[in-house]
Amino acid sequence: MGAAVAVVGGGISGLTAAWELIRADPTLQITVLDAGDEVGGKLRRATVAGVSIDVGAESMLARRPEAVGLVEELGLADRLVHPEPVGASIWSRGRLHPMPKGTLMGVPASPGTARGLLSDDEVARAESEAQQRFSPIEQDLSVGDFVAGRVGDAVVDRLVEPLLGGVYAGHARQLSLHATVAPLWQAATRGDSLLRAAERAAVAAVGNQAPVFAGLVGGIAVLPQRLAELLSARGVRIESGAIVRRVERTPSGWRVVAGPVPAPVAWDVDGVVLATPAAPAARLLRDHAPLAADALAQVDYASMAIVTLALPAATVPDLPGSGFLVPPVEGHTIKAATFSAAKWRWVADAGAEQGVVLLRASIGRHGEVADLQRPDEELVARARRDLSEALGAVLPAPVDSRVQRWGGALPQYAVGHVERVATIREGVADLPGLEVCGAAYDGVGIPACIGSGRSAAETLLTHLRSVPATEGQ
Incomplete structure (x- = not known):
């Protein structure tokens, strides 16, 4: 019998770590302990108007190999799809503006392409950056702060904020340049023009014909569900509703204690992967x-919250593109909208069978919780109101809706995040047989989380191969 391992956390990072471990060594005795009612973390589906649809993340970056590679490993390649070739917009200054071409996280290579979103004076201010030395x-x-100092506040408020907020649900003037936008950080450390950096990125994008994003027929949440099925088939034990209360050192490894305080359950293991959000990971590491x-x-x-609406197809106005982003300066309740039926062909087909059109809106940014305290029916009404205003047409009442609340959904990579992560890794390196992974460290997207889980598993495997196994419980 092989070594025993506990993976704490059943999101995509933890499930990937378990998958990497069991593939590398089928003799391992692996237990995944997840506090939720089902695995998958922020990748989850729900049925709305008879259609099973994502109510968490609904797409993944396709130009990084980790997610697409895992999809193929799991035998899901036939479900891999890409968004329809329709553009997105930004809702600002009273109307929907097509997303400017050639931007680098909102910094435009040619500021004139953002005219309308930006006034003439704001365009001129941004264009002047190319003639300056830094x-x-x-x-x-x-x-x-960095982008505003180079190209003006308006570029941040109208372009960078909605794009960056779409990834982190945060605020551009709080998020770390180093941790969140690597090309801009590199330009900054070289003293390069941001407009020139955006231009280089735009040229590179033209030469890369691979789709930027991908999804799965049936929803991204199919990915963790298939992972869980295959892990169970290989003997991995998955415990849902298991809250890990502490991790203890033992002479030969680790003891993981979970369950209710009056009746704890302990696992003696040779290795542990902590694939939890930052707060529970901090609690479990405090003594070590x-x-x-x-x-x-x-x-x-x-x-944040995701509000999914199923509208009667016969009375839905034309939906322009795949959706839109909303700059926080506009003061609306929603921060983004996705016209799911326009973005994904499989969603359109599934909705058509039920006579509905499906779309969704995102609500909530870091530090802004007042809207999230409203009841579900009010969030649905506010989402419908904002969508109607943006589209210039009153949307019909939904035949069905779903409000999925995500408390503590997205880690905020505040200034100094890279240094904080280095401190974390330095401390964990002194704990043989224990690794960490997840969205709190090196990226919040699905590919980054998959890569984080794989990396933790590989490091743990190196340790396990160097020590004799104990008898796992």
């Missing part, structure tokens, strides 16, 4: 790596 920066600062725990405790999270 000294390289040496310390991290926020994306918003206090500096790492302190750094983890500094990682804040944004809460």
